Amino acid sequence: MTADFSKPTATSPYTSFPAEIREMFEALARLFDGTATLNMPGGTIRWNSTNKRFEIYDGTSWGPLTDQFNMNVSNLGHASPGNASGNIPVSNGDRCVNLVADKLDGLEASQFARRDISALMTSPLYVNSSSAYAELRLRSDVTQKIRANLNASMSTNTARFSVYNDAGDSYKYLEIGYDGSFAWNGTTVLTDDNSPTAAFTSGDVPRQMISLTDMTDNTFVGVVVERQLAAATNAGTLVCVNSTGQAAPADADAFATMPAIGIQCWAGAAGTVRPILVHGFFRHTAWSFTPGDILYASPVGGQTISTPPNGSGDIVQAIGVAVTSDIILVNPSLTYFEVA
Structure with missing residues (x-):
């Protein structure tokens, strides 16, 4: 047609x-x-x-x-709008109810599951009217509380963060100024030009020192460098740098395995990379020195001794000082000599 x-x-x-x-x-x-x-x-x-x-x-x-x-x-696709099973979901003003979907934006439903924050809190938002601060208390265990508060005694343009003791009845606070200053428990410890303004003593201000009594076996504090290990060695091994740049056990028998540069901090297999303490404090409970002893590289590879080696051809190098029986100040000297 x-x-x-x-x-x-x-x-x-x-x-x-x-x-x-x-x-x-x-x-x-x-x-x-x-x-x-x-x-x-x-x-x-x-x-x-x-x-x-x-x-x-x-x-x-x-x-x-x-x-x-x-x-x-x-109807659309033989389905009518509504909230019942088999219906096309419709909005009730603020949400769609009874909507079942395998994924949302490519993500599984479990990734949108709600978590009850109350399990992480000692209380909801707490307002202390007498001190004029609001407090949100979270906890890492049952009793510890961390609070961020706004307090009437705070300096202008500062944020304050307080930490409770285990009992929850006392706290200390860190105050950070917009100008970059820091104050610990009301004492300014760092000004806006990063200059310390108070002595760093235990208790009232943050400390820069280490308490030796807090150190456990094979712990350390100081300057470390990472080196690949030439052989499988343990923590506490005195090491040198070999001709390929690897950390190898220092051996005072010959110049080829000297000078010692520091103490290996962690055990490791050959080829692994481990931290080497080149200056600082190291605790190794297997040691048994007399406090105050000057320590030396040993003719037995990787070991530290308190008497200088005296065999012909041995290399004498001081590597530190015993602070306690099992804690040494690592400070290898680059002045060393060969025993005739």
């Missing part, structure tokens, strides 16, 4: 006239879908069942009538 908008004409044969009219009506009845219609005027609208859309003719070609339709439907 071919409808033609240019027909019938005044000169059309009478016998063709009914067919031309009928073809035009049939094309209109089908909304021009699947018809070969000629001479259509611009602005003609048709339904295209192949593209499943209404289209408009611009005088040359067909295009979509619009990119959006405002349609009120009761």
